[in-house]
Amino acid sequence: MQIGKFIKYIIICITFLLCGCLYSCEDSSKTKVSLKEDDKVQTEELKVEYEADNNKDSAQDNTMIYVYICGEVENPGVYQVEEGARLYQVVELAGGISENAADDYLNLAECVEDGQKIIVPSEEDAEQLEQSDKESASRLVNINTADEEKLTTLPGIGTSKAKCIIAYRESKGKFQTIEELMQIEGIKEGVFNKVKDMITVK
Template sequence: MKKKRITIGLLIAGLALLLLACKKETKEEVIELSEVEAAEALPEEEPVPIFVHVCGQVINPGVYELEEGARVFEAIAAAGGVTGEGEASLLNLAEVLSDGMRLYVPKADEVVAESEGAPGETLINLNTASKEELMSLSGIGEAKAEAIILYREETGKFTTIEELQEVSGIGESTFNRLKDKIKV
């Protein structure tokens, strides 16, 4: 009789352990399933549109709506491609576009003329130059250097060196003094 009670007790204990193990697995499965359901219930993020002004040597210049993260080559394609006079190879076609950006596709002769400097002289890139580099240019002090940086932050990269004249405080005479020392 005592042996029977011990056997029954062991069976009950074994069943209890088995039930606890099953409950634990079921609970974990429910949690995992709930996480999957929660992930599926999250709304997919809508792509954020950006607007880019594509101009210069493209077939259909204009303002185009593209998805955030779009690249220069996609904007050019949206504008119908480059004209026969355009020189897109001088642009970084893989560059990521930003909202409000102006993308200018130049003629080949425009870029050659702008990139020529005095022999051995390094041209200052208006799109990447630091305040100190800009201040190394004749007639550009701290205030004008900061104005150039502010302009490119607010309107996007310079597309031509002539665009420098749109910066507050830089007129035609300053531009003429700098045009052989700068590039975009």
């Protein structure tokens, strides 16, 4: 009888030990699952924050500007475009050019600027503009080729200054810019401002 009781006691103890082990394993498993879920939530939160920051930076990088386009386009008006946009993109926003437009007069690959006014001319207007440009160019005095007599027709340029201009280009070579004229002795900003719209180096 005592042996039977002892065996029952042993069985009861083993049962309690097994139950304790099972409970401990289950609790550990729940803890691991909970940790994994917490990590997943934190990862998702970080991902959302990262995407939000990226979208914010992207929005800040895309600076918008306004340009006004008129003339021979279907829908003249003010348009909002991204900084660095090309002229052809503005033309597309305006519905494209009309049938009468001089499509080869403008440089469609040119970058537009904030506040810029763009006039798309007609074929007739473009011809008049080109003729006007040629006439203006023919009236300009080329300081690289003009003789003394021609140079003295410029305001503030007398015989002595004209000779200095000729001597300068003979010793230094051709003028690269009209501003270089101020390198001549006696020709400073005051004289230059009088002649800058009347001279050319081409």
